[in-house]
Amino acid sequence: MKFDDFASGVLTQEMAKAAAPPTELWEDKRGGLVIIECPKPIPCDPCHTSCPTGAVLPFEDINDLPKVDYAKCTGCAMCVAKCPGLACFVVDLTYGGEDEALIKLPYEMIPCPEEGTEVECLNRVGEPAATGMIVKVQEPQRDKTLVVHVAVPKSFVLDIRAIRVKSHG
Amino acid sequence: MKTLRTPDVLVIGGGPAGLSAAVEAASFGCHVVVVNEDLALGGQLIKQTHKFFGSAAEHAGTRGIEIAKILVSELERFGDRVEAYTNCSALGYYSDGVVTCMVGEERYFKVKPKKVVVATGALEKLIPFPGNDLPGVYGAGAVQTLMNVYGVKPAKRVLMVGAGNIGLIVSYQLLQAGVDVVAIVEFAPKVGGYWVHAAKVRRLGVPIYLRHTVKRAIGESAVEGAVIQAVDERGAFVGNERFIECDVICMAVGLTPTCELLWQAGCEMCYVPELAGHVAVRDRTMRTSRPDIWIAGDAAGIEEASTAMVEGRIAGLTSAHSLGHVDEDVFEERLKGYWRRLDALRGGEAGSKARSGISKIMIEMWEGRGVEVR
Amino acid sequence: MELVEKHPILEFRHGRKVKFTFDGREMEGFEGEPIAAALHANGVKVLRYMPKKGRPKGFFCAIGKCSSCFMIVDGMPNVRTCITPLHEGMRVETQRGNGMLREGM
Numbered sequence: 001m002k003f004d005d006f007a008s009g010v011l012t013q014e015m016a017k018a019a020a021p022p023t024e025l026w027e028d029k030r031g032g033l034v035i036i037e038c039p040k041p042i043p044c045d046p047c048h049t050s051c052p053t054g055a056v057l058p059f060e061d062i063n064d065l066p067k068v069d070y071a072k073c074t075g076c077a078m079c080v081a082k083c084p085g086l087a088c089f090v091v092d093l094t095y096g097g098e099d100e101a102l103i104k105l106p107y108e109m110i111p112c113p114e115e116g117t118e119v120e121c122l123n124r125v126g127e128p129a130a131t132g133m134i135v136k137v138q139e140p141q142r143d144k145t146l147v148v149h150v151a152v153p154k155s156f157v158l159d160i161r162a163i164r165v166k167s168h169g
Numbered sequence: 170m171k172t173l174r175t176p177d178v179l180v181i182g183g184g185p186a187g188l189s190a191a192v193e194a195a196s197f198g199c200h201v202v203v204v205n206e207d208l209a210l211g212g213q214l215i216k217q218t219h220k221f222f223g224s225a226a227e228h229a230g231t232r233g234i235e236i237a238k239i240l241v242s243e244l245e246r247f248g249d250r251v252e253a254y255t256n257c258s259a260l261g262y263y264s265d266g267v268v269t270c271m272v273g274e275e276r277y278f279k280v281k282p283k284k285v286v287v288a289t290g291a292l293e294k295l296i297p298f299p300g301n302d303l304p305g306v307y308g309a310g311a312v313q314t315l316m317n318v319y320g321v322k323p324a325k326r327v328l329m330v331g332a333g334n335i336g337l338i339v340s341y342q343l344l345q346a347g348v349d350v351v352a353i354v355e356f357a358p359k360v361g362g363y364w365v366h367a368a369k370v371r372r373l374g375v376p377i378y379l380r381h382t383v384k385r386a387i388g389e390s391a392v393e394g395a396v397i398q399a400v401d402e403r404g405a406f407v408g409n410e411r412f413i414e415c416d417v418i419c420m421a422v423g424l425t426p427t428c429e430l431l432w433q434a435g436c437e438m439c440y441v442p443e444l445a446g447h448v449a450v451r452d453r454t455m456r457t458s459r460p461d462i463w464i465a466g467d468a469a470g471i472e473e474a475s476t477a478m479v480e481g482r483i484a485g486l487t488s489a490h491s492l493g494h495v496d497e498d499v500f501e502e503r504l505k506g507y508w509r510r511l512d513a514l515r516g517g518e519a520g521s522k523a524r525s526g527i528s529k530i531m532i533e534m535w536e537g538r539g540v541e542v543r
Numbered sequence: 544m545e546l547v548e549k550h551p552i553l554e555f556r557h558g559r560k561v562k563f564t565f566d567g568r569e570m571e572g573f574e575g576e577p578i579a580a581a582l583h584a585n586g587v588k589v590l591r592y593m594p595k596k597g598r599p600k601g602f603f604c605a606i607g608k609c610s611s612c613f614m615i616v617d618g619m620p621n622v623r624t625c626i627t628p629l630h631e632g633m634r635v636e637t638q639r640g641n642g643m644l645r646e647g648m
Contacts, residue, residue: 042222043513082230125372125374126375308605310604322545347549
């Protein structure tokens with residue numbers, strides 16, 4: 001039985017591509033650009049209020065979908081840490097080698113990921129898609145939401161949206 | 170302790186609505202008594218480890234447990250002006266305006282307040298299926314209480330019934346507590362909660378079976394498993410049964426307002442499906458048909474913590490105003506401001522059910538109306 | 544006791560560990576936390592048996608509104624164990640059927 005259904009929280013391939021930044025701005029952007037996967041209107045605006053550069057635009061109506069001015073985005077990942085729906089991700093295509101990229105994603109599980117270790121990278125339905133390397137672990141809002149920087153194969157940047165850290169011992 | 174307390178305002182229920190009402194009334198100089206059935210103040214907020222939505226005014230981006238702490242510390246700033254009793258049930262509302270209360274099983278006292286705010290929240294619903302009374306069939310709130318308040322592992326494997334916000338959020342919280350969520354079943358063709366809540370658990374591998382429901386619970390003295398099956402548009406079973414091994418079936422099929430005290434007090438009540446049950450008819454100040462009784466939060470209609478806090482503010486403001494503690498222009502301005510926030514919170518697609526329900530039982534003015542019970 | 548040992552967001556600060564009895568069996572729980580939570584941590588899920596058909600019942604709402612968790616505590620029946628705090632030496636018993644008040648309670 002297939003569950004990869006938009007109605008149960010899985011973005012379609014088309015919507016995933018549409019949520020991605022324009023290639024010409026993205027491919028050379030050091031630090032990366034944000035991808036906000038929040039396709040349904042809800043009363044919520046911390047992505048905007050947490051953004052230090054104004055890249056996530058002000059909301060006319062709090063129920064509007066988030067809009068991004070990519071020219072202003074620095075890939076700082078403040079919104080990644082603040083979003084109550086864990087819907088923001090930063091992807092840096094300039095990281096590492098030809099075939100590598102860096103994803104900054106939110107993490108609120110145990111065990112705690114360790115820098116320099118390998119990690120299982122999951123797609124939108126929780127299937128292991130690739131193995132990644134944990135480059136950095138931050139806690140920007142000091143509120144237990146970690147922002148984990150994971151080096152992944154570049155071809156998977158529109159698929160990987162979670163990590164599974166193996167229990168120690 | 171005195172056996173009869175006579176505050177300006179009695180707030181029944183110390184959740185987000187009740188605490189907000191108490192803070193608002195106390196801020197205008199009212200002497201407030203809060204009675205709270207649970208062991209700690211904060212209502213369901215103390216179980217919420219996730220970050221809240223809404224705007225900054227409703228503490229968006231802050232975890233529910235922190236919001237509870239903020240509200241409680243706001244209350245404590247008023248010192249003796251506010252008395253809060255926990256582990257204390259309001260037992261009844263009597264025709265002489267007395268509310269009887271009991272702390273624990275034996276400390277009994279009475280309150281005769283000038284005004285009352287009923288913010289008694291809600292109760293988990295259940296759907297009918299064989300075995301739905303077995304130990305192990307728990308309300309979602311109960312699962313949260315065990316794992317988030319008391320640090321008790323609620324289960325090894327859970328079947329979650331319902332993909333509204335509560336079902337999706339509690340599933341995520343179960344994963345955080347190290348519990349396996351085997352599946353979520355949802356009767357409707359799409360999740361009822363926010364899409365982003367569903368995305369969070371799908372990407373961690375939790376399957377959401379849409380157009381499915383739990384058919385029966387398996388187990389002798391406690392839940393050992395469940396049978397789920399697909400349903401069609403009419404709710405008839407189709408396809409094959411599927412066995413899910415689990416030790417808890419978590420019910421997140423909706424809440425219904427708890428209004429016994431309002432019935433007892435003779436408030437005009439009405440059944441409103443969009444608000445999930447019987448609720449009191451109210452005016453724009455959240456006042457019921459009884460001139461001394463206000464309502465706020467889930468007891469006024471099932472919604473969110475964000476709207477509960479604003480409704481609590483309105484109830485606290487107006488009850489204080491009715492006692493002469495609030496200047497007319499301050500009252501008008503604050504009431505307008507609170508309504509702007511409510512309209513914004515309810516303005517989108519997510520708030521359409523609440524808007525529709527409220528329009529059925531919100532009246533402009535109480536003068537000149539008789540009392541009906543529909 | 545089956546406790547949540549580590550949590551990504553929460554830190555649990557329990558009160559004093561105390562001993563109590565359940566149907567005569569000695570158990571441990573945390574002072575001040577609900578009796579039903581202590582029982583659950585000790586693997587006890589059946590809290591009462593209903594009057595007419597004798598069906599087992601346990602925790603359900605956890606906020607004192609549904610009566611599913613009624614037990615006899617220190618001789619007193621119909622105690623809402625989901626919101627009643629545990630104390631040292633408490634005698635907790637499975638309630639079978641209707642709670643019966645006795646003379647002198």
